[in-house]
Amino acid sequence: MALGKNVEHLRNLRSMSRGAVARAIGLEDDQPIYALEKRDSKRSNLAPALAKLFQVSLESLLGDDLTSLSAEEIGAGVNSPLVTEHVSANAELGQLTSAFEALSPPGQLELLRFAEYLVAKEKGTA
CATH class of the missing domain: 1.10.260.40 (lambda repressor-like DNA-binding domains)
Structure with missing residues (x-):
């Protein structure tokens, strides 16, 4: 592209x-x-x-x-509530942020959807 x-x-x-x-x-x-x-x-x-x-x-x-990606798909990024809500602000956050940013936008979206699934599963709603 x-x-x-x-x-x-x-x-x-x-x-x-x-x-x-x-x-x-x-x-x-x-x-x-x-x-x-x-x-x-x-x-x-x-x-x-x-x-x-x-x-x-x-x-x-x-x-x-x-x-072909929407603003939601591209904009979620590391500022997604799902990411910031479930990761404590420590040294691991920097490593996770770097790893997340290294993913392509479709990869980021896939990871966010998987995280949402895990949260729903933990809450018993999946």
Whole structure:
């Protein structure tokens, strides 16, 4: 999948203008974001900052087709109540967060669904 299409999709899911994305990653002008989306590149020196901004792994941003994912699927991330509610704030959280962020968005979604299943099973509702 091309980087430009992923960036455009993620930007639109968050209702961000190109200018807002540019400013969020430290650019003064939205032209590089416009060019990236229109050129539909496979690589860019902006990719690491964009991956961080959109809370997806760099590998996913560059290589996965994120355009079919919803805001819920992409946005759950490590801020999901399921993740933050059931993990204590200690050293393990940092390790779990890093491992979770390393997953592709579909992998993150699958893991969250599995965690929801385990919680429901524990409560006897599964």
